[in-house]
Amino acid sequence: MGKREEKILEVLKAYKEYQPPNGEEQFLREVFNKTSEELVTVCKQVPYYKLFLIQKALFSVLKDWKVKTRTKINRSGTRAPIEYVAFDIGYGTKEEAIKEGSIVLVSADDQRLVVRFETDYFDDMEEARPEVFLTCAREKEGWLEEVCRRIDDWMLKNNYFRGKKIKPDGKFLDIKKGGYTWDDIILDQTVKGEIIRNITDYFVLREIYQKNNLPSKRGIICYGPPGTGKTLLGKVLASQIGATFIWVSSSDVASAKSISIIFQMARELSPTILFFEDVDLFASIRDYNDNTKVLGELLVQMNGFIENNDLFIIATTNDIKVIEPALKNRPSRFDSLIEFKPFDEQLRARMMAQLLKDHKIIKGESYDLLARRVAKLTEGITGAEMKEFFIAALKLAVEKRCMDEQDRVILSYELFKDVRERIGIGQKRLAGFGGHNTSLD
Numbered sequence: 001m002g003k004r005e006e007k008i009l010e011v012l013k014a015y016k017e018y019q020p021p022n023g024e025e026q027f028l029r030e031v032f033n034k035t036s037e038e039l040v041t042v043c044k045q046v047p048y049y050k051l052f053l054i055q056k057a058l059f060s061v062l063k064d065w066k067v068k069t070r071t072k073i074n075r076s077g078t079r080a081p082i083e084y085v086a087f088d089i090g091y092g093t094k095e096e097a098i099k100e101g102s103i104v105l106v107s108a109d110d111q112r113l114v115v116r117f118e119t120d121y122f123d124d125m126e127e128a129r130p131e132v133f134l135t136c137a138r139e140k141e142g143w144l145e146e147v148c149r150r151i152d153d154w155m156l157k158n159n160y161f162r163g164k165k166i167k168p169d170g171k172f173l174d175i176k177k178g179g180y181t182w183d184d185i186i187l188d189q190t191v192k193g194e195i196i197r198n199i200t201d202y203f204v205l206r207e208i209y210q211k212n213n214l215p216s217k218r219g220i221i222c223y224g225p226p227g228t229g230k231t232l233l234g235k236v237l238a239s240q241i242g243a244t245f246i247w248v249s250s251s252d253v254a255s256a257k258s259i260s261i262i263f264q265m266a267r268e269l270s271p272t273i274l275f276f277e278d279v280d281l282f283a284s285i286r287d288y289n290d291n292t293k294v295l296g297e298l299l300v301q302m303n304g305f306i307e308n309n310d311l312f313i314i315a316t317t318n319d320i321k322v323i324e325p326a327l328k329n330r331p332s333r334f335d336s337l338i339e340f341k342p343f344d345e346q347l348r349a350r351m352m353a354q355l356l357k358d359h360k361i362i363k364g365e366s367y368d369l370l371a372r373r374v375a376k377l378t379e380g381i382t383g384a385e386m387k388e389f390f391i392a393a394l395k396l397a398v399e400k401r402c403m404d405e406q407d408r409v410i411l412s413y414e415l416f417k418d419v420r421e422r423i424g425i426g427q428k429r430l431a432g433f434g435g436h437n438t439s440l441d
Helices: 003-017 023-032 048-061 138-157 188-209 229-238 256-268 292-301 346-355 369-375 383-399 411-429
Strands: 039-045 066-073 083-090 092-108 112-118 131-137 218-223 245-247 271-275 311-317 337-338
Touching: 003 411, 023 066, 023 092, 023 112, 039 138, 048 083, 048 092, 048 112, 066 292, 066 311, 092 188, 131 138, 188 218, 188 311, 218 229, 229 245, 229 271, 229 311, 245 256, 245 411, 256 271, 256 292, 256 311, 346 383
Parallel strands: 218 311, 218 337, 245 271, 271 311
Antiparallel strands: 039 131, 066 092, 083 092, 092 112, 112 131
């Protein structure tokens, strides 16, 4: 074979082995005028709720740098506009963050940094783990590591979720400060006192706990029938306690990973109240549990080996018997089990008096007496049902035109008796009633 033929074969072989750069590599070459071997990339993975926060941190750390380019590189190599997503950053306040795309940052001396944001897609977005890729010239690798450290420090010190009332995905709860008070929750005074002592003392005395090397974490399980005030307790705490409050429902814990993320979030935002609503839906006895991985991760996160200082964990359940014994019986996980019992006559009278105070009653009737008389009519119903019973009375008053000249309803004992008759006639029930063995008939 001649030299000419050998040269042609070399060219054909090189052509066959040539792999053109993908769209992202081509973009980096254009920005830096360097090969991929001359560049260095650091990947930072963050929970989805921190996607906006890390971008705030980036622009704060590099506050004198300018954004030169914004683009998204598709898999095909084509370029498109950046994708944005809106995040809650306060009550009723939203700002946009980059969801997918790259930006080119340039300093005054023409140093360059490319930052690419990628978000994996999941059925539950709170489980998404966005990846942030920071690329610069290899000779600036030490500088890039320092930038990443400063970004982490900034996020830790400036996390705008700290002290807020939120869901695990970063959405703000629709609970205003002071919107609920301890007077709103009707409980036996002993039980109420125990709850207030456990929770308020914890936040008042946590520094003393730390000085005396006592674990500054605590947990209680609140159990009892539906409608006895367990969910309302969460609303009161979110409204009254200044600490971070994270409300966790069963839909927020689809996997073991989500449990891990929730606890990580709580620790970063501490002091934190972590409120698990209906914990029996994902922490029932392991022999009957369809998702033991979630239960297992919950046990790991609360086993005492992982630092949970400055966390107050509250779990609610309608049925304490179905909760995994390793969760409810181990002191290092929960300190107290507090029972929320169905209302007795005295509690029903207290609640009715509270409901009546903003409404007119018929002449000749006292508020206290009417509350006690109605309490006798409502044996066996919960606090939530009591409220529905009262609303039914207001509606019936409007229906019967029991109103004054300003169209304000006027309530009476006879009106409440009529509501009771409506609930019981023919064994029919108003929505929300009839969940107990005790009948109103």
